[in-house]
Amino acid sequence: MTYQEKLSAIRKQMKADQVEAYIIPSADPHISEYLPKHYKCIPFTSGFTGSAGTLVITHDFAGLWTDSRYFEQAAEQLNGSGFELVKQKIQHAPEYIQWLAETLNEGAVVATNEQLLSVLLGDLLTQELSVKNITLQSKDYLSSIWENREALPSAAAFLITEANTGKSVSSKLAEVRAALSKYHADYHLISSLDDIAWLFNIRGKDVNYNPVVLSFALISQDHATLFINPDKLTEEEKVTLLKSGTEILPYEDIEHALQNIPANTSIFIDPKRNCYAYSKLIPASVSVIKETNPSTHFKAVKNETELTNTRDAMLKDGVAITRFLKWLSESIGKTKITELSAAAQLRKYREEQEGFIGDSFNTISAYKAHGALPHYAASDESDVEVLPESLFLVDSGGQYFYGTTDITRTIPMGTTTEEEKTDYTLVLKGMIDGCKAKFPKGTCGYQIDAITRKPLWDHAINYGHGTGHGVGFFLNVHEGPQVFNPTNTPVPVAIGMITSIEPGVYRPGKHGIRIENLVQAVALEVNEFNEFYGFETLTIAPIDTTIVKKELLEKVQIEWLNTYNAHVFEKLSPLLSVEEVKWLQEATQAI
Numbered sequence: 001m002t003y004q005e006k007l008s009a010i011r012k013q014m015k016a017d018q019v020e021a022y023i024i025p026s027a028d029p030h031i032s033e034y035l036p037k038h039y040k041c042i043p044f045t046s047g048f049t050g051s052a053g054t055l056v057i058t059h060d061f062a063g064l065w066t067d068s069r070y071f072e073q074a075a076e077q078l079n080g081s082g083f084e085l086v087k088q089k090i091q092h093a094p095e096y097i098q099w100l101a102e103t104l105n106e107g108a109v110v111a112t113n114e115q116l117l118s119v120l121l122g123d124l125l126t127q128e129l130s131v132k133n134i135t136l137q138s139k140d141y142l143s144s145i146w147e148n149r150e151a152l153p154s155a156a157a158f159l160i161t162e163a164n165t166g167k168s169v170s171s172k173l174a175e176v177r178a179a180l181s182k183y184h185a186d187y188h189l190i191s192s193l194d195d196i197a198w199l200f201n202i203r204g205k206d207v208n209y210n211p212v213v214l215s216f217a218l219i220s221q222d223h224a225t226l227f228i229n230p231d232k233l234t235e236e237e238k239v240t241l242l243k244s245g246t247e248i249l250p251y252e253d254i255e256h257a258l259q260n261i262p263a264n265t266s267i268f269i270d271p272k273r274n275c276y277a278y279s280k281l282i283p284a285s286v287s288v289i290k291e292t293n294p295s296t297h298f299k300a301v302k303n304e305t306e307l308t309n310t311r312d313a314m315l316k317d318g319v320a321i322t323r324f325l326k327w328l329s330e331s332i333g334k335t336k337i338t339e340l341s342a343a344a345q346l347r348k349y350r351e352e353q354e355g356f357i358g359d360s361f362n363t364i365s366a367y368k369a370h371g372a373l374p375h376y377a378a379s380d381e382s383d384v385e386v387l388p389e390s391l392f393l394v395d396s397g398g399q400y401f402y403g404t405t406d407i408t409r410t411i412p413m414g415t416t417t418e419e420e421k422t423d424y425t426l427v428l429k430g431m432i433d434g435c436k437a438k439f440p441k442g443t444c445g446y447q448i449d450a451i452t453r454k455p456l457w458d459h460a461i462n463y464g465h466g467t468g469h470g471v472g473f474f475l476n477v478h479e480g481p482q483v484f485n486p487t488n489t490p491v492p493v494a495i496g497m498i499t500s501i502e503p504g505v506y507r508p509g510k511h512g513i514r515i516e517n518l519v520q521a522v523a524l525e526v527n528e529f530n531e532f533y534g535f536e537t538l539t540i541a542p543i544d545t546t547i548v549k550k551e552l553l554e555k556v557q558i559e560w561l562n563t564y565n566a567h568v569f570e571k572l573s574p575l576l577s578v579e580e581v582k583w584l585q586e587a588t589q590a591i
Contacts, residue, residue: 122276166305179294313403318540360397371512388414408516
């Protein structure tokens with residue numbers, strides 16, 4: 001079926017059910033960012049492959065709501081599909097709800113598959129649309145038209161030991177139960193796959209890039225149940241989990257378990273990370289407490305074992321990145337290099353590292369104008385040759401058995417313009433200021449975001465994405481609850497959190513620049529004013545200085561840059577060959 005035929009088939013079902021609008025979110029019953037193929041509903045329906053967006057279909061309009069990261073990609077992919085691009089003003093904001101409220105008639109019916117809708121969005125939709133007596137119904141209009149739909153993944157899961165994670169399952173369960181007691185919660189439903197992976201020391205291969213396994217968890221003060229396809233675990237692993245106080249039940253049994261929560265008890269659910277359909281299975285007599293999963297906060301603050309292991313992963317990743325940068329500098333102009341072949345070469349260097357599991361996200365390998373698309377994904381159709389001129393942006397990461405990495409370097413390939421040099425220096429300046437920030441306890445991400453943006457703001461330049469995101473331990477490369485962006489998210493930076501610092505400049509049709517390191521929050525000093533925190537930079541890979549405009553940098557920024565590159569040389573040189581050490585010594589020379 002073509003996309004237009006699929007659209008017609010959906011509208012036919014809508015007409016039969018007297019539904020005026022149908023919503024297709026980018027989600028699964030776990031409200032995941034990265035989805036198993038079975039749940040890639042937006043690509044199936046419209047052809048759009050970006051990781052964020054919502055389709056809304058009425059009888060005379062079909063639109064994709066997405067943010068500025070995907071405007072060019074969406075315009076191209078939606079061409080001829082019957083869907084139009086609707087440009088969101090604010091990233092992740094459900095602006096389509098207001099559009100529905102303004103567009104639909106009084107008493108209209110809106111439908112969506114409520115297994116793919118978060119509790120937060122379900123409540124918001126119901127509330128906002130009730131003003132016009134518009135009702136929400138749960139309908140699945142895709143299954144009947146989705147031929148050869150991919151089955152749910154069946155790859156084996158595996159347990160990781162306390163020696164790797166620093167905490168046992170039973171101790172983590174005790175932490176969660178203590179938090180539940182403060183809320184007087186009898187039960188706790190967890191649907192978010194990264195929270196479950198952290199809590200039960202389990203990893204899997206069900207979702208690209210994220211080492212998670214499809215599962216649900218239901219926890220009380222004296223019992224824990226993991227709902228998972230039992231074939232994913234060995235008998236020995238099941239016994240290990242049982243010894244930690246965890247019962248294993250089939251994945252689909254979660255629905256029955258929720259319907260049978262005892263009357264007049266209470267259940268704790270995270271409204272952002274549980275689906276609306278399952279929240280409605282909870283009996284009416286059960287009181288529902290809606291707050292962020294306690295495990296989300298615990299998981300964000302890495303323990304000493306996780307931090308030690310992550311530093312090891314950073315060393316391995318630094319070796320791979322250094323070999324890639326050396327190869328690139330020595331091959332450009334001599335061998336044909338394209339965006340895709342460069343990404344493949346970087347993957348090869350990572351694969352050579354002990355403990356490498358896979359990429360932590362789809363590598364952004366973007367030359368010249370493609371770099372101006374922050375989430376550009378090179379394809380056979382878009383792939384271009386990298387030439388000895390201008391800038392090449394490579395944003396990539398690895399999943400290692402002992403950590404997760406995420407790094408961006410923008411590399412001058414030869415001749416560069418004054419504008420490229422200025423933009424590069426200002427981005428570097430912002431990244432340095434973010435990394436060397438010193439701040440009082442209680443500081444939130446939006447304050448770090450502003451510190452990082454200031455060098456760019458001073459030149460009337462800004463960027464449309466956040467400055468930083470949390471990163472998991474051998475888990476999701478995007479992890480909450482902390483985020484460094486302009487929204488006033490009330491989550492203070494805590495000691496042990498790992499977050500990215502990644503400012504950028506994007507000039508459509510010209511170039512894009514982003515430089516990214518991962519940092520760990522650390523304690524610096526205590527005085528009569530407060531406790532003061534700062535960041536330890538975890539990423540260990542050279543930062544190019546060949547096009548830096550030194551006059552735009554302050555003395556402390558130059559000192560930071562020289563100290564950082566010297567640290568990179570010191571840490572990586574024992575792991576490299578004589579030739580690689582010679583190249584790295586040249587690349588990390590002080591300016």
